[in-house]
Amino acid sequence: MPPTSSSSASRPPPSGTASWGSPSRPRPPWRSSASEPLPPAPRPPYNRRMSTVVVVGAGQAGLAVSHELGQRGIEHTVLERSRIGQAWRDRWDSFTLVTPHWSLGLPGSPYEGSDPEGFVPRDDVVGYLEGYAASQAAPVREGVEVTRLARTEGRRLRLDTTEGPLEAAAAVVCTGSFRRQHRPEVLAGIPEDRVTRSADYRSPDELPDGPVLVVGGGQSGCQIAEELRLAGTDVTLACGRAPWIPRRLDGVDTVTWLARTSFYDLPLSALPAPAARLLSNPLVSGARGGHDLNWRTLSALGVQLAGHVAAVDDGVVAFADDLADSVAFGDARWADLREVLAAQLPARGYPVPELPVPAPFAAEPVPPIPLGELGAVVLASGFRPDYSWIEAPACDALGFPLTDDGESTEVPGLYFCGVHFMRTRASAVLFGVGRDAAVVAGRVAQGLAEAARL
Structure with a gap:
């Protein structure tokens, strides 16, 4: 500088x-x-x-x-x-x-x-x-x-x-x-008039009646899925890989703890691969005073979690059996951050807060869903x-x-x-x-x- x-x-x-x-x-x-x-x-x-x-x-x-x-x-x-x-x-x-x-x-x-x-x-x-x-x-x-x-x-x-x-x-x-909003090729079988892009989503009231499939488990996808579920909508979330963090640790925001380490100073050259720039930011919410938001909180709320969309054939959406892998990926990234916090905070004069370990998660396969049974599909598969x-x-x-x-x-x-x-x-x-x-x-x-x- x-x-x-x-x-x-x-x-x-x-x-x-x-x-x-x-x-x-x-x-x-x-x-x-x-x-x-x-x-x-x-x-x-x-x-x-x-x-x-x-x-x-x-x-x-x-x-x-x-x-x-x-x-x-x-x-x-x-x-x-x-x-x-x-x-x-x-x-x-x-x-x-x-x-x-x-x-x-x-x-x-x-x-x-x-x-x-x-x-x-x-x-x-x-x-x-x-x-x-x-x-x-x-x-x-x-x-x-x-x-x-x-x-x-x-x-x-x-x-x-x-x-x-x-x-x-x-x-x-x-x-x-x-x-530019990214639409995976596998979703080509979903008619454009059935899709609401996350960039166009405004509120649950603006979506057609009926169950909603949210495609993409990054910050936007998870926050929209949570809002829809709280509004009484039946929601299926097709999940990808995303990190997550608790909202607070010992009463202090986790972002604040991370800002006291080298987390935000990580240079581009330290990324394992160029495509790592496309990874979602950690899942967490600032809504309603701030709270945890991840696969476990969404499941507890009644959101049906599925693997990523594997195919759309003859008007039917099929899901990959990889939800457990996505959950494990997010948990591993939180484990990485626990190590960063535990190692760097004392060296910088801060106490180490309690660092919770996530509870086991049971991933259940989700059967294919006919598009005709859905009120809307919300595309939240990221941007480029x-x-x-x-x-x-x-x-x-x-x-x-x-x-x-x-x-x-x-x-x-x-x-x-x-x-x-x-x-x-x-x-x-x-x-x-x-x-x-x-x-x-x-x-x-x-x-x-x-x-x-x-």
């Missing part, structure tokens, strides 16, 4: 004042006590044809990069195809962040509230990002979509947008790693990167950008931020993206300086 930076990854703060960030800055409208919304922040003039740096995307990564570029005095524009924090707006109605309040800590705006281990609903995440953008006077242009990015004959980049072409000396892509609008070989075989500290190794002047495991496990999360933003902004500054000398 560069020696001069205003950002750092948030770490669990002590309980304290009920303010957010510096008292000299306007309070973001996140659970604000202010009676009126913030006035619009002043924005610099927008040159529709030329910009020094263009930041694509106004989620947490784009806003963090904007802050860091501003700290370095670098003129830039942030283009957002829809609205600030749109990826969070697109979550289902009851969505709640699975990491605690303290994780909402972008550069220059650390959490300083009195409930660091509470949980934030969807609309309040959006409110935090909107307030952050306003307090930083981020030069965001909403409703401007970048449809194509390519190198010019010179050393600049051309961006085609819905408001016309734009040239820039550099571009930082902050559109997120996972933009989609940078197809970049007209250059900038990504690897899985679709992730090829970078060195966020700087493209393939396209001069192109940078990325907010990519899952771009530098570490924390690269894309709210409390870690600021560190990457500082590094990327430093690389941008260096690149601009080098170009000016040519």
Whole structure:
């Protein structure tokens, strides 16, 4: 990391004042006590044809990069195809962040509230990002979509947008790693009009009456399955492999314990294989005050657990007999984390909490289900990167950008931020993206300086 930076990854703060960030800055409208919304922040003039740096995307990564570029005095524009924090707006109605309040800590705006281990609903995440953008006077242009990015004959980049072409000396892509919903080929036998994608799911009331099959056992699939079951729906969950963690250990959130170790500092180079970047984040829930969410809790709730979808033939969904393997995989990952906590916490001056061992789990085979017996199929089988609008070989075989500290190794002047495991496990999360933003902004500054000398 560069020696001069205003950002750092948030770490669990002590309980304290009920303010957010510096008292000299306007309070973001996140659970604000202010009676009126913030006035619009002043924005610099927008040159529709030329910009020094263009930041694509106004989620947490784009806003963090904007802050860091501003700290370095670098003129830039942030283009957002829809609205600030749109990826969070697109979550289902009851969505709640699975990491605690303290994780909402972008550069220059650390959490300083009195409930660091509470949980934030969807609309309040959006409110935090909107307030952050306003307090930083981020030069965001909403409703401007970048449809194509390519190198010019010179050393600049051309961006085609819905408001016309734009040239820039550099571009930082902050559109997120996972933009294209993955639909396994085995599901081709399910008619599209029977499928509700997790990106389109909003609430149980919007699904047709009848039992629901949820395909995919990651965070979204498990949270949706739980919500449907609590609403009285009969649910079958086709499970894949996913890690899980308890919500709390000795009364302290497990994410907080893990943040006290090297867990979130794991570099990309330490992954066993490139495809490990596609593994689900650990299963846990922030809903209703935060609670455990895993195969055992779902089974106890009455969700029918099945192996992954093995085939869809003649309108019948068949399941693989691998549920026990998926449960064992998740249990093994929790065993790995128990070892990390037990080894690292004492060395860092923390006590070791009680680390529970999961109870045995009996996996029962699930018979095939005719599609005609289902009211809906919810597809929650994950997302994949989609940078197809970049007209250059900038990504690897899985679709992730090829970078060195966020700087493209393939396209001069192109940078990325907010990519899952771009530098570490924390690269894309709210409390870690600021560190990457500082590094990327430093690389941008260096690149601009080098170009000016040519």
